[in-house]
Amino acid sequence: MSDKESTNTKKIVIFASGSGTNAENIIKYFQKSKNIEVVAVLSNRRSAGVLKRAHDLNVKALLFDKEALYHTNDVLNILKDIDPDLIVLAGFLWLFPSNIIEEFPDKIINIHPALLPKYGGKGMYGNKVHETIIAEKETESGITIHFVNEKYDEGNTIFQATTSIENHDTAESLAGKIHELEYKHFPEVIQQILEDNN
Template sequence: MYHLPETPFSHPLRLAVLISGGGTTLDNFVARIAARTLPAEIVLVIASRSDCGGVDKARRHGLDTRVVSRQAHTSTATFSDEIFALCREARVDLVLLGGFLCLLQIPDDYLGRVMNIHPALIPAFCGAGYFGEKVHRAVHARGVKVTGCTVHFADNQYDHGPVIVQRTVPVYGADSPADIAHRVFEEECQAYPEAVNLYASARLRIIDGRVWIEGEGSTRSPTETA
């Protein structure tokens, strides 16, 4: 069962950001918080590798930064246990996966409290093996005319779970995978904070596996259409 807030948060949302790479998504959240467009604070950064560029970025921002190595664990369960123990200790309200490449086993008390962003329009170009530039190379090779990004609640599968926000971008014939990546990332920088703001304002509901955004579109309530 997903645990979603029923009333808006009265305090800045306490965020944990999980990273495996350069920390560009982390940088975006730091900038949004500094600009006061995101009512949140990053109380914890967890990296799956000590040598990823995002670790240095997080420490330069003065953020509490931990490394939890997947290789040090024999199972997804124990790896996840260590991560969520740190989240509980830091009283994290919402966990954000920002280029975090390791599968997690999400405990019941954090189901609906973990978001992920994927650089394609789920269910296309997603799942195990689809991450980073691999996604954009696949988009380029397939010749699709539209791609984008997806923010969704994470569950125990790669790039799975109820979709919260999607944004689209065109794909042009002359585009390289790098061109596509740049265009998609610009939308990621908008979509992820949008999803977090919706969560903080308690506007998200999950009905029959689908996310409803209160105040959007139909004036009917989810229970009237479920």
């Protein structure tokens, strides 16, 4: 029996649609923890790099489709079996269904690569966000970690961090600054939430 199994381990499930750099960072961060563990990664895209990253880090990786998420209870039942303490959306692009939100109230969080409420909502993800912010000549951007509700990027804010935008910044260079904020703060905020819920 490992140290993690012998304690009251807090369980995290990550949902991701893309390459999974945030998911990998979170998994590695908590692999050093004795009482918090990422137990599964779920993705809606067969080609998503996050599935391989999870597999390489010995975390269960599961693929699902729209039918399983929206029209049956397949994904909900997987989550009920796991009984996670926190569900983390790390670059997950579909709207989260209300049946899961109702089953896990205040246990689902998302990270958004901008300072909500600006530059959020349907279609605002990844480089689209950074390109829009640069085009609008904003002087700062950042990240928002928030609870998930039935609307894109409208749940209550938990944490924000900012970075300045210089005249020479491009969408790509801004993305790099945002990634740094994500990698630094997202695991720390997750840990804080789980410790506060003890």
